[in-house]
Amino acid sequence: MARTRSLIVTSEAFPLAKSGGLGDAVTGMASALSVAGTDVGILMPAYRGVLDRVVGLRHIAHLAGMPGGEATLVGALCPESGLPVYLLCNNALYDRENLYLDENGESYADNAVRYAALAHAAVRVATGLPNIRRPDILHAQDWHAGLVPLLVRAAGLRYVKTVFTVHNLAFQGVFPLSCARQLGVPDSYCTEDGIRFFDQLNFLKAGLRYADCITTVSKTYAREILTPEFGCGLDPLLRARAADLMAIPNGIDDTLWNPAHDRYLGHLSYSARNLTKKTRAKAALQKAFGLHVDQNAPLLAMGSRLTHQKMADVAAQALPDALQRHPTLQVAIIGRGDYQYERALEALASRYPGRCAVRIGYDESTAHRLHAGADMLLHGSRFEPFGLTPLYAMRYGTIPIGSRVGGLADTIIDPGGQEADRVMLAATGVLFDGDRAQDMSLAIDRALRLYRQPAVWCSMQRNGMACEFSWRAAVRPYLALYDSLVSATPRGQVPAPLIRPLPVPAYTRRANNGISVRTAY
Ligand code: ADP
Ligand code: GLC
Numbered sequence: 001m002a003r004t005r006s007l008i009v010t011s012e013a014f015p016l017a018k019s020g021g022l023g024d025a026v027t028g029m030a031s032a033l034s035v036a037g038t039d040v041g042i043l044m045p046a047y048r049g050v051l052d053r054v055v056g057l058r059h060i061a062h063l064a065g066m067p068g069g070e071a072t073l074v075g076a077l078c079p080e081s082g083l084p085v086y087l088l089c090n091n092a093l094y095d096r097e098n099l100y101l102d103e104n105g106e107s108y109a110d111n112a113v114r115y116a117a118l119a120h121a122a123v124r125v126a127t128g129l130p131n132i133r134r135p136d137i138l139h140a141q142d143w144h145a146g147l148v149p150l151l152v153r154a155a156g157l158r159y160v161k162t163v164f165t166v167h168n169l170a171f172q173g174v175f176p177l178s179c180a181r182q183l184g185v186p187d188s189y190c191t192e193d194g195i196r197f198f199d200q201l202n203f204l205k206a207g208l209r210y211a212d213c214i215t216t217v218s219k220t221y222a223r224e225i226l227t228p229e230f231g232c233g234l235d236p237l238l239r240a241r242a243a244d245l246m247a248i249p250n251g252i253d254d255t256l257w258n259p260a261h262d263r264y265l266g267h268l269s270y271s272a273r274n275l276t277k278k279t280r281a282k283a284a285l286q287k288a289f290g291l292h293v294d295q296n297a298p299l300l301a302m303g304s305r306l307t308h309q310k311m312a313d314v315a316a317q318a319l320p321d322a323l324q325r326h327p328t329l330q331v332a333i334i335g336r337g338d339y340q341y342e343r344a345l346e347a348l349a350s351r352y353p354g355r356c357a358v359r360i361g362y363d364e365s366t367a368h369r370l371h372a373g374a375d376m377l378l379h380g381s382r383f384e385p386f387g388l389t390p391l392y393a394m395r396y397g398t399i400p401i402g403s404r405v406g407g408l409a410d411t412i413i414d415p416g417g418q419e420a421d422r423v424m425l426a427a428t429g430v431l432f433d434g435d436r437a438q439d440m441s442l443a444i445d446r447a448l449r450l451y452r453q454p455a456v457w458c459s460m461q462r463n464g465m466a467c468e469f470s471w472r473a474a475v476r477p478y479l480a481l482y483d484s485l486v487s488a489t490p491r492g493q494v495p496a497p498l499i500r501p502l503p504v505p506a507y508t509r510r511a512n513n514g515i516s517v518r519t520a521y
Contacts, residue, residue, distance in 0.1 A: 004482045005039040007086070007135040009122045011099065011115065011144035013042050015080050016050050019099050019362075020305060021250075021388045022167050025217065026141055027081050028253045032475035034083060038482065039133070043122055045094040045114065046074070046087035055079050060086065061129045067116040067183050068093045073125070075132060086132065088121045105339070112175040115203065116183035119147035126152060126160045136486045139163045140211065143173035146203035147185065149210035150195065154186050161485040164211035165248075166204070168385050169225050169232045170309065173203030197233070208237055212485055214245045215478075217386040218407030222247035230383055246481065249410065250386045251474030252395070257368075259396045259465075264368035270397075272465040275458070278372070278397055285373025288366075289332045289357035297328045297355075298451045300444070301374035301398070303367050304389055306337030306345065306360075311380030311403070316344035317437035322444045323352050329448065331356040332374065334366050371396040376447050382435055384408050390429065394464030399457070400429040401447050411469070421449065424456050428464040 008030050012023035033040045054076035063071045071090040078085050093114045140148040149162040180190050195206040216222045224230035226239050260271040270277035286293045306312035342360050349358040377393035379402045386407035390400035402408040412429035432443035450456050
């Protein structure tokens with residue numbers, strides 16, 4: 001049987017472009033698909049510097065009549081991942097300092113055009129271009145690629161199936177309706193039944209509305225997004241498409257994130273067999289962050305976007321109290337995000353020199369050393385589609401303290417609650433409910449109590465390190481999904497309409513209260 005050909009359309013793929021978990025997840029998924037025999041390629045923008053980081057560049061096509069002007073498509077190989085990448089080149093759109101945000105932290109004004117161009121490029125490939133094989137599956141990731149299923153439908157391509165993977169429903173790519181023509185979106189799709197959303201045009205809705213199959217990255221999140229609380233205004237559409245919605249939990253790259261062979265750790269590497277060596281990584285982290293070097297001080301880390309989603313505001317309220325009540329506790333933070341949370345955490349660090357240190361910024365190597373050197377990772381989330389970071393922590397014998405939502409509820413084992421600490425011998429972390437400072441403080445207290453019981457703590461560390469979260473296992477449902485899509489419709493057969501036209505959904509008549517429609521990470 002011919003190998004299934006999949007083209008993954010994405011705004012990020014580690015290490016070429018990454019602002020968070022999307023980049024990691026895309027590369028991990030693509031590599032595992034490739035190892036499992038899928039003919040997979042990644043289509044993404046040629047952001048600044050990306051062409052210098054790939055090898056075997058070859059011209060594929062000039063693409064005229066694209067949003068944002070003429071573009072060029074080139075093929076190459078990413079040396080680190082070994083994956084074929086197809087890079088959409090248009091310097092006016094992509095040769096910029098950051099992926100999504102200008103120097104003031106605002107979304108680039110033309111993000112709609114930048115990502116519409118990406119979707120059009122995907123459809124040109126699916127239509128047929130010289131020097132690149134036509135895919136069976138276009139696999140679109142998050143809002144940036146949301147127009148792909150719509151444009152495939154509009155172009156009447158019958159032989160290509162579309163999968164749309166939601167990594168984060170809160171980022172939707174919402175733009176004025178008046179952009180539609182400039183983006184090459186036909187008027188007939190700009191209706192409530194199409195991609196109109198509160199009188200705007202919504203890229204994520206396009207993906208949800210027109211993809212053959214929708215996937216999201218954990219089981220609990222797949223259930224949560226069907227509710228108004230987590231549905232970000234799109235839950236009515238998701239409920240209407242529930243039969244085509246699948247949860248396919250992410251995996252992690254357990255080669256890159258491996259304490260025994262981590263290139264960022266060098267001689268500080270360790271494994272579950274020699275956990276005492278983790279103390280060297282802890283001392284190095286304390287030193288690097290300017291904390292007192294003290295093996296007995298419990299070291300709590302945070303490494304994430306400092307945003308409302310990640311409860312950075314709650315952490316800024318809970319941590320002063322925790323530092324006050326636990327005189328030996330140390331805190332190390334690397335992150336960047338909302339200005340006020342960054343400042344609040346920096347202010348905390350200046351109040352507790354030697355005990356609390358904050359690095360505002362983004363640095364891959366520091367993230368690895370943080371996961372290795374810390375005793376526990378604080379990862380509060382108001383919602384969490386998957387949550388890679390706590391899994392990285394577990395792999396490094398660092399105990400996650402996470403919110404009981406989304407992927408965290410599925411991946412962190414905490415049988416505790418009101419039970420005796422002894423049951424935590426079977427745990428891998430500490431979960432908490434709620435988003436008040438008090439909720440987080442109590443969870444930190446609980447983790448610190450467990451930390452003082454070496455038998456329990458050590459057992460939790462080993463449990464976490466032994467967990468199987470690799471992409472090798474995680475990719476299987478994607479393989480089955482691809483197979484079912486490719487075999488369901490013999491090439492050339494017209495697919496039946498996917499979903500019944502929806503009645504005008506109730507949410508279009510409500511005010512846009514509290515619904516996050518941010519356009520960029
Ligand atoms: P999300 O994708 O919602 O940000 P995940 O936990 O799934 O959350 O993935 C976050 C990824 O981004 C991880 O690889 C994490 O190490 C990385 N990351 C987040 N913030 C930083 C930072 N400031 N520096 C380095 N890496 C970071
Ligand atoms: C998103 C989510 C995160 C998930 C990541 C990869 O950024 O916020 O929970 O782990 O995508 O799927």
